[in-house]
Amino acid sequence: MSTDTKQNPIAQNTITIDGQEIPFLAGQTIMDAALAAGVYIPHLCHRQGLTPHGSCKLCVVDTGSGSASACTMPAVAGQRISNNTPALNEVRKTITQMLFIEGNHICPSCEKCGDCTLQAMAYHLGMLDGHFPQFFQRREVDASHPTIMLDRDRCILCELCVRASREVDGKNVFAIAGRGINAHLVVNSVSGKLVDSDLETSDMAAHICPVGAILIKEHGYEVPIGQRTFDLHQVSEIGLEKTIPTKVRQPDE
Amino acid sequence: MSKIRIATTSLAGCFGCHMSFLDMDERLVVLLEHVEFNRSPFTDIKHCGPCDIGLIEGGVSNVENVHVLREFRDNCKILIAVGACAINGGVPAMRNHFNLRECLEEAYVNGVGVENPQIPNDVELPLLLDKVHPIHDVVRVDYYLPGCPPSADAFLKILGDLLAGKEPSLPHNLLHYD
Numbered sequence: 336m337s338t339d340t341k342q343n344p345i346a347q348n349t350i351t352i353d354g355q356e357i358p359f360l361a362g363q364t365i366m367d368a369a370l371a372a373g374v375y376i377p378h379l380c381h382r383q384g385l386t387p388h389g390s391c392k393l394c395v396v397d398t399g400s401g402s403a404s405a406c407t408m409p410a411v412a413g414q415r416i417s418n419n420t421p422a423l424n425e426v427r428k429t430i431t432q433m434l435f436i437e438g439n440h441i442c443p444s445c446e447k448c449g450d451c452t453l454q455a456m457a458y459h460l461g462m463l464d465g466h467f468p469q470f471f472q473r474r475e476v477d478a479s480h481p482t483i484m485l486d487r488d489r490c491i492l493c494e495l496c497v498r499a500s501r502e503v504d505g506k507n508v509f510a511i512a513g514r515g516i517n518a519h520l521v522v523n524s525v526s527g528k529l530v531d532s533d534l535e536t537s538d539m540a541a542h543i544c545p546v547g548a549i550l551i552k553e554h555g556y557e558v559p560i561g562q563r564t565f566d567l568h569q570v571s572e573i574g575l576e577k578t579i580p581t582k583v584r585q586p587d588e
Numbered sequence: 589m590s591k592i593r594i595a596t597t598s599l600a601g602c603f604g605c606h607m608s609f610l611d612m613d614e615r616l617v618v619l620l621e622h623v624e625f626n627r628s629p630f631t632d633i634k635h636c637g638p639c640d641i642g643l644i645e646g647g648v649s650n651v652e653n654v655h656v657l658r659e660f661r662d663n664c665k666i667l668i669a670v671g672a673c674a675i676n677g678g679v680p681a682m683r684n685h686f687n688l689r690e691c692l693e694e695a696y697v698n699g700v701g702v703e704n705p706q707i708p709n710d711v712e713l714p715l716l717l718d719k720v721h722p723i724h725d726v727v728r729v730d731y732y733l734p735g736c737p738p739s740a741d742a743f744l745k746i747l748g749d750l751l752a753g754k755e756p757s758l759p760h761n762l763l764h765y766d
Contacts, residue, residue, distance in 0.1 A: 439685075441678065442765035444682070448765070463732035464729075464734070569760070
């Protein structure tokens with residue numbers, strides 16, 4: 336029997352995640368293979384179709400030979416991956432807590448509440464408090480654009496907007512400047528303000544923000560609290576993220 | 589069997605968590621077969637005696653909040669941070685991005701519609717702290733009950749678990765930050 340398995344090319348190109356055998360195509364990452372198979376690996380900075388970034392570290396899995404970000408690590412035949420384990424989820428919760436205390440995430444006053452992937456991730460991981468001392472950093476709000484708002488208080492530096500603008504919109508509106516605790520989102524315009532950039536509401540970059548850092552003005556409460564994406568769905572439902580940008584993008588915008 | 593004794597207070601909060609607690613409605617009658625209230629806005633008892641459970645709403649924004657919080661910690665076997673403000677400072681902590689003088693001047697001197705502008709300084713007023721703190725910055729906290737406010741069901745779940753001698757846990761549908 337074991338000889339038959341080795342001769343079968345489909346069986347060779349598989350990995351296992353938490354004991355479940357999952358096929359992959361050459362060039363796919365662990366994340367690609369998992370998403371295609373409907374297996375959820377927690378992630379904030381990954382979006383299918385954009386270059387993997389590997390920065391949020393929530394998708395770190397145990398590959399059997401060490402830890403690696405599932406969104407950047409190529410799948411290799413025979414990998415035995417641990418993903419949904421108490422130990423990994425505890426570390427993921429700690430990472431999420433650090434994201435919360437580093438920014439200014441005041442959920443009750445945020446119009447992204449209920450649609451926020453960071454918040455949904457915290458629910459998924461059972462986060463009850465921030466654990467660490469709050470930074471209470473003062474960050475710049477840019478309300479200069481007539482239809483798009485940039486509130487850096489909520490930015491988690493995932494670079495989804497940076498990549499969407501560069502790779503999909505072809506505009507290069509956003510970048511991260513500074514290092515460590517001084518890292519912050521900057522706008523590619525002479526004034527550094529959104530109003531002087533090329534960003535438009537039809538851009539993917541205007542809609543891809545997983546938190547409430549980039550918001551479309553005048554649409555904040557169209558969907559009431561209680562009926563929003565993560566009021567109705569779990570963050571772990573596969574394919575949900577694909578619906579979010581298209582859901583809020585209107586043809587007339 | 590003697591009843592479980594509970595104390596509650598609102599520090600730098602809006603009493604919304606207390607209002608949500610009362611949303612238990614008729615279930616309060618059943619709860620009161622098992623618990624009694626010590627210091628609380630529900631009883632108007634002014635100081636906390638020895639209690640089993642202390643529920644703290646609101647963050648720490650002035651010196652009186654510090655005294656009250658320490659009184660609760662000294663007297664309650666189990667202290668629970670209730671709601672966003674107690675857990676992370678919440679909306680009141682949004683003043684932390686500004687210094688205290690800026691906040692007071694905006695409210696009492698330069699604010700729109702302010703008449704006879706002056707910063708209040710009556711000796712009876714508790715002095716404001718430089719920053720608003722979550723309560724775990726000041727005392728040890730045993731459990732956290734998130735929400736703005738936590739629902740009556742969430743209060744019932746955490747109290748029910750404790751009354752049953754279990755480690756409290758919130759199911760996904762009761763875990764909310766708003």
